Amino acid sequence: MPATVEFHTGMADKIGFACRLLRKAYARGARVAVTGAPELLRQLDDALWLFEPQQFVPHVRLKAGQQPAPRLLRTPLWLLDAGAEPPHREVLVNLGPAMAEGPDDFQRVIELVGGTPEDRDAGRRRWRAWEAAGAKIVHHAQQATGGPAPGPA
Structure with a gap:
């Protein structure tokens, strides 16, 4: 089990927040697996291509049963559909709504929770x-702006 699980809650734009988080992780050299509902992963995949035109954030979308090409294994960010096997176990970011598969195998887990009643x-x-x-x-x-809230919640 990871030592700590971080919950980031209440963001108005979960995809935008995830893009900023993944850009920061990439800049720091972290290897990240992202899980979530297929539609959210599709939105995140699209957003990562368009998020910062001058700063490409390399990522791969991996579907269940797919084997990544060996040349892709160095890619630091992986968007994983349910049942897809991550090529590393460093950081897991879960967009929800369910628990990610195999979270105990990761060194660090980050849960993202948006502001909608269903997401909360x-x-x-x-x-x-x-x-x-x-x-x-x-x-x-x-x-709602995506920044830290003042004081404890």
Whole structure:
């Protein structure tokens, strides 16, 4: 189990927040696997191509049962459909709504929870599941602008 699970909650634009988070992770040399609903992963894939025209964020979308070409294995960011096997186990970012598959194998887990009622409810279920598993949870509440909220939430 990862030592800490980070929850980023309340962002108005979860895809935009994920793009900024992944750009920062890439700049720091982190290797990240991203899980979530297929539609969210498609939106994130599209957004990463258009997010910063002058700063490409290399990524691969991997569907269940697909084997990545050997030349792609150095790619630092992987968008994983359910059942797809990540090529590394460094950082896991979960866009939800369900628990990611095999999160215990990762060194670090980041849960992103948007501001919609459905997303908040799904995030609360994941929070309770992590608590029940004994994970230490760190909470980062966001304002509607995507920045940190003042004080504890």
